[in-house]
Amino acid sequence: MKVLTKKTDYAIRALLMLAAKKGSYISTKAISAEQDMPYQFLRGVLQEMIRHGLITSKEGVQGGFMLEKDPDEISVKQIIEIFQGEVQVSECMFRKQICINRSRCVLRHEIMRIEQVVSGEFQKITIGGLLRKLTAANSAKPALNESDKSSSETT
Amino acid sequence: MKVLTKKTDYAIRALLMLAAKKGSYISTKAISAEQDMPYQFLRGVLQEMIRHGLITSKEGVQGGFMLEKDPDEISVKQIIEIFQGEVQVSECMFRKQICINRSRCVLRHEIMRIEQVVSGEFQKITIGGLLRKLTAANSAKPALNESDKSSSETT
DNA sequence: TTAATTGATATCAATTTAGTATCAGTTTTA
DNA sequence: TAAAACTGATACTAAATTGATATCAATTAA
Numbered sequence: 607m608k609v610l611t612k613k614t615d616y617a618i619r620a621l622l623m624l625a626a627k628k629g630s631y632i633s634t635k636a637i638s639a640e641q642d643m644p645y646q647f648l649r650g651v652l653q654e655m656i657r658h659g660l661i662t663s664k665e666g667v668q669g670g671f672m673l674e675k676d677p678d679e680i681s682v683k684q685i686i687e688i689f690q691g692e693v694q695v696s697e698c699m700f701r702k703q704i705c706i707n708r709s710r711c712v713l714r715h716e717i718m719r720i721e722q723v724v725s726g727e728f729q730k731i732t733i734g735g736l737l738r739k740l741t742a743a744n745s746a747k748p749a750l751n752e753s754d755k756s757s758s759e760t761t
Numbered sequence: 762m763k764v765l766t767k768k769t770d771y772a773i774r775a776l777l778m779l780a781a782k783k784g785s786y787i788s789t790k791a792i793s794a795e796q797d798m799p800y801q802f803l804r805g806v807l808q809e810m811i812r813h814g815l816i817t818s819k820e821g822v823q824g825g826f827m828l829e830k831d832p833d834e835i836s837v838k839q840i841i842e843i844f845q846g847e848v849q850v851s852e853c854m855f856r857k858q859i860c861i862n863r864s865r866c867v868l869r870h871e872i873m874r875i876e877q878v879v880s881g882e883f884q885k886i887t888i889g890g891l892l893r894k895l896t897a898a899n900s901a902k903p904a905l906n907e908s909d910k911s912s913s914e915t916t
Numbered sequence: 917t918t919a920a921t922t923g924a925t926a927t928c929a930a931t932t933t934a935g936t937a938t939c940a941g942t943t944t945t946a
Numbered sequence: 947t948a949a950a951a952c953t954g955a956t957a958c959t960a961a962a963t964t965g966a967t968a969t970c971a972a973t974t975a976a
Binding site for chain 2: 963964965966967968972973974975976
């Protein structure tokens with residue numbers, strides 16, 4: 607059970623970069639190089655975020671993307687919803703067919719409770735919040751955007 | 762973002778039926794008919810659960826499947842793990858590559874916290890618990906396994 | 917012996933996910 | 947003004963996952 611897709615992951619990390627340099631344009635090339643994401647794929651992700659009003663762009667040389675919204679107003683939940691759709695359980699089975707039998711209903715009720723929990727947790731996490739943690743981590747340790755194998759838990 | 766796949770859904774509901782008639786064998790045919798699940802697909806799901814020791818089977822006429830474990834010892838988390846793998850975030854990116862850069866690490870930390878929350882919620886829900894809710898619902902309202910459009914919220 | 921059943925596979929189609937390629941248009945700058 | 951560095955908009959592809967079907971062998975009860 608995988609929670610985040612690549613698109614969501616790339617989107618969040620791109621937004622973190624844009625938030626860190628709010629007010630200036632950063633090119634797809636710069637983001638993809640620094641964050642190690644496939645260039646063309648990232649372009650698609652960024653364009654999708656323009657459509658959703660999270661960022662703006664400037665064409666041509668010195669162009670790129672810039673954060674549009676307040677980082678504290680962008681939640682991970684919003685980003686997930688853009689790239690993976692609403693946090694929900696089993697699409698059709700609980701929504702379209704509307705509770706076929708009791709065991710489905712009982713199960714559905716419990717699952718929907720979890721849906722709320724998960725959704726709420728993702729809403730709590732914002733780009734602004736993540737960025738502050740990121741900056742705090744950076745000031746504690748010298749390396750800024752380099753590889754960091756010291757804090758690696760394999761989990 | 763879909764939480765449960767069909768396999769997990771079918772598995773849970775099949776287990777609920779087996780738990781309700783613990784000690785006796787129920788055939789795939791009976792389960793698939795009552796719960797409206799595709800016969801061959803369900804067979805695969807049931808066989809997978811045998812391999813994981815949740816149920817046992819008896820071949821031949823009057824054969825079928827029987828619950829092996831205590832319903833209170835079977836959590837939805839276990840079932841998800843059988844059919845969808847461990848509740849985790851973005852496989853490779855946080856595990857295999859072990860924290861490539863800081864933004865990934867910070868994000869990972871938050872996501873892993875949610876992972877714990879979600880996982881914990883799924884662990885709380887057991888077949889036994891669901892069954893009790895199911896029975897309580899059934900005694901409140903007459904219909905046992907029939908369609909139930911009265912308690913339908915479209916969400 | 918036959919019908920009902922599971923065991924074990926093999927196969928398939930649709931969807932989703934991840935990624936690549938291309939061409940047109942825009943803007944800076946040399 | 948022309949080239950280079952960009953985005954906009956699509957079209958395409960490959961691989962993985964999901965959901966489902968089909969088949970044949972073995973087993974068991976009646």
